[in-house]
Amino acid sequence: MTNDSSLSTIVVVRNPQGLHARPADMLVRLANQFDSTIKIGKGSEHVDCKSILSLLTLGAAAGTELSISAFGSDADAAIQAIVELFEAGFHEMNDDEE
Amino acid sequence: MVELQGIPVSPGVAIGPALVLDADGYRIPRCLVAADEAEDEYARLSEAVDFVSARLETNRLETSAAAGNSTGDIFAAQLQMLHDPRLHAELGRRIRDDHQSAPYAVSRVLNNYATALRRLDNPLLADRAEDVLDIEKQLLFELGAVTRQPLADLSEPVIVLAHGLTPSETASLDRRYVRGFCTETGGPGGHTAIVAKGLELPAVVGIGPFLDSVNSAASVIVDGDRGRVIIDPDEQVLREYRKRLADRRSLTARLAELKDLPAETADGLKLQLSANIEFPSEAEGCLQRGADGIGLYRTEFLYLSSDREPSEEDHYEAYSQVVREMDGRPVVIRTLDLGADKMGKRPLAENEHNPSLGLRSIRLSLRNSNLFRPQLRAILRAAVHGDIRIMFPLITTISELRQARMLLNVVAEDLQDSGIPYRSDIPVGMMVEVPAAVVMLDVFAHEVDFFSIGTNDLAQYTLAVDRSNEYVANLYQSCDPAVLRLIAHSVEVANANNIPISVCGEMSSNPARALLLIGLGVRCLSVPPSALHRLKKAIRSVTREQCEQIAERVMKLQTAKDVDLYLLDRLEALVPELIVS
Numbered sequence: 001m002t003n004d005s006s007l008s009t010i011v012v013v014r015n016p017q018g019l020h021a022r023p024a025d026m027l028v029r030l031a032n033q034f035d036s037t038i039k040i041g042k043g044s045e046h047v048d049c050k051s052i053l054s055l056l057t058l059g060a061a062a063g064t065e066l067s068i069s070a071f072g073s074d075a076d077a078a079i080q081a082i083v084e085l086f087e088a089g090f091h092e093m094n095d096d097e098e
Numbered sequence: 099m100v101e102l103q104g105i106p107v108s109p110g111v112a113i114g115p116a117l118v119l120d121a122d123g124y125r126i127p128r129c130l131v132a133a134d135e136a137e138d139e140y141a142r143l144s145e146a147v148d149f150v151s152a153r154l155e156t157n158r159l160e161t162s163a164a165a166g167n168s169t170g171d172i173f174a175a176q177l178q179m180l181h182d183p184r185l186h187a188e189l190g191r192r193i194r195d196d197h198q199s200a201p202y203a204v205s206r207v208l209n210n211y212a213t214a215l216r217r218l219d220n221p222l223l224a225d226r227a228e229d230v231l232d233i234e235k236q237l238l239f240e241l242g243a244v245t246r247q248p249l250a251d252l253s254e255p256v257i258v259l260a261h262g263l264t265p266s267e268t269a270s271l272d273r274r275y276v277r278g279f280c281t282e283t284g285g286p287g288g289h290t291a292i293v294a295k296g297l298e299l300p301a302v303v304g305i306g307p308f309l310d311s312v313n314s315a316a317s318v319i320v321d322g323d324r325g326r327v328i329i330d331p332d333e334q335v336l337r338e339y340r341k342r343l344a345d346r347r348s349l350t351a352r353l354a355e356l357k358d359l360p361a362e363t364a365d366g367l368k369l370q371l372s373a374n375i376e377f378p379s380e381a382e383g384c385l386q387r388g389a390d391g392i393g394l395y396r397t398e399f400l401y402l403s404s405d406r407e408p409s410e411e412d413h414y415e416a417y418s419q420v421v422r423e424m425d426g427r428p429v430v431i432r433t434l435d436l437g438a439d440k441m442g443k444r445p446l447a448e449n450e451h452n453p454s455l456g457l458r459s460i461r462l463s464l465r466n467s468n469l470f471r472p473q474l475r476a477i478l479r480a481a482v483h484g485d486i487r488i489m490f491p492l493i494t495t496i497s498e499l500r501q502a503r504m505l506l507n508v509v510a511e512d513l514q515d516s517g518i519p520y521r522s523d524i525p526v527g528m529m530v531e532v533p534a535a536v537v538m539l540d541v542f543a544h545e546v547d548f549f550s551i552g553t554n555d556l557a558q559y560t561l562a563v564d565r566s567n568e569y570v571a572n573l574y575q576s577c578d579p580a581v582l583r584l585i586a587h588s589v590e591v592a593n594a595n596n597i598p599i600s601v602c603g604e605m606s607s608n609p610a611r612a613l614l615l616i617g618l619g620v621r622c623l624s625v626p627p628s629a630l631h632r633l634k635k636a637i638r639s640v641t642r643e644q645c646e647q648i649a650e651r652v653m654k655l656q657t658a659k660d661v662d663l664y665l666l667d668r669l670e671a672l673v674p675e676l677i678v679s
Contacts, residue, residue: 057218
């Protein structure tokens with residue numbers, strides 16, 4: 001419980017259309033399942049992973065490298081879940097509906 | 099008191115209360131609440147958020163049911179935006195700490211996000227800006243702040259403050275109540291500027307970001323002569339400006355006495371002084387001010403002021419009204435000059451990287467004969483009612499001119515075959531506004547009845563400066579010596595070939611520059627109606643020889659600045675009455 005940890009890692013945006021509205025929505029929903037403070041960003045620009053407007057204004061296109069950091073009791077699980085979501089390309093690799 | 103500097107585009111002074119428009123034309127004034135009401139204001143916002151949230155949820159479920167989950171998810175993303183923690187932190191800060199009203203805070207914050215999204219180099223994300231603005235509107239509506247009171251419903255005098263105004267928005271400003279405007283964007287030669295001049299609305303554009311700091315209760319002075327905007331002026335400044343306003347009114351009244359006198363120099367050189375108009379309703383004012391005719395009737399506003407394409411009858415009615423009103427005086431109708439920043443709502447060309455060099459003006463007309471033919475037919479039909487002349491804009495090569503003339507002949511034959519009354523013996527002229535045309539002007543001289551120099555575009559194409567681009571607008575100088583040499587050459591060629599040449603660009607409406615043009619041999623000037631009296635005053639105050647001396651000296655100068663300073667100095671010496679403080 002009191003075992004707060006700070007972790008960070010790098011992910012790559014794999015889905016062809018980048019971090020647009022739907023993936024951003026999924027990412028925020030996932031992040032909200034964790035108590036940890038989660039930051040995501042590229043270069044020196046880091047934003048709150050629980051804020052969809054901030055995520056969208058990152059303008060992360062396919063291929064963008066993003067660094068993710070989490071701080072809190074469940075930081076470990078949060079990072080792992082987010083990495084999985086990115087790896088899976090937000091489940092829309094072959095989705096051209098949007 | 100806050101003083102701002104912008105680009106003066108339409109002369110005059112206006113004083114009045116501020117009306118701040120956001121990008122969509124909603125009126126969300128910067129409004130503060132009392133410190134002890136801030137909590138209530140925040141509660142009001144929370145209630146509005148709940149309402150909008152419930153509505154979005156309903157939309158999501160209904161849309162998902164009807165069109166599938168992935169479409170319904172659009173609303174899921176919007177819901178996520180509505181409950182965004184950063185958004186609420188920012189709104190909370192503005193309302194609780196800065197005591198801003200909820201509507202103002204909502205409008206600013208969401209517009210900032212929308213702007214940030216639009217700036218991204220990703221069309222998919224840029225489109226999300228619309229979602230953000232949609233949330234803004236819904237919240238504003240719930241807060242009772244969307245007044246649904248467009249500018250048309252004004253009931254008291256105001257000064258309009260906006261991020262930007264399009265030419266058609268400017269044209270639809272209610273002249274009874276709007277006294278002037280100032281915008282964050284825009285440049286000196288843009289068409290918004292031309293419309294402002296036409297409407298005689300003092301205007302300053304290209305101020306840069308300033309709306310954020312303007313209070314709705316502020317009083318504002320727009321100084322369209324110097325490009326200055328003063329927010330909440332102090333007593334002394336207000337007094338000075340009230341005096342200037344009074345001085346201007348009395349000058350206007352004195353100049354108006356010239357209206358029935360001819361536009362001739364002190365030594366009797368007769369000039370043709372005509373007016374530029376965009377709307378048929380302006381013709382009456384031109385007559386009242388003693389214009390010798392309409393030297394440039396810009397027809398674009400037929401296209402810009404309505405969503406549908408104007409029909410042949412729309413054209414015909416407008417032209418007939420003008421030519422009847424002008425009662426035998428010449429009316430030069432310029433054919434469609436759409437393109438570049440004058441694009442209407444129809445996508446006439448997409449993805450043009452460089453619209454000024456793209457499919458615009460006569461190029462567009464020749465490519466879209468379904469657009470061009472109705473206009474040509476209407477012009478020939480309206481010619482039955484008076485002295486109509488037709489002018490083609492942006493002619494660059496002789497073959498363009500020949501194509502346009504041929505189409506005019508074809509249209510005349512069609513009218514002949516259908517037995518519709520028309521006249522085909524009308525003078526045909528061209529705008530001289532592309533350097534290529536200036537260079538080849540002797541060739542054109544054999545195939546037109548008149549020339550008209552459009553100084554705005556001529557300067558733009560000569561100096562390679564987009565006059566509506568705020569970053570380079572300062573490089574746009576219509577008195578640049580290179581431009582002046584092209585004008586001088588054109589006048590020489592036209593006079594040598596006995597082809598009348600007029601100058602209808604903004605250059606001719608400046609009295610000092612007009613004297614220069616007369617010195618260069620120009621005998622016809624066409625200016626905005628508001629400038630007619632000033633011009634006439636200048637012309638009647640000088641001799642032909644004085645103008646020629648001005649021209650001789652100016653043609654030896656090397657920079658636009660030197661030219662402008664010298665011209666201002668001459669005007670002060672020759673026509674001191676026109677120099678207003």
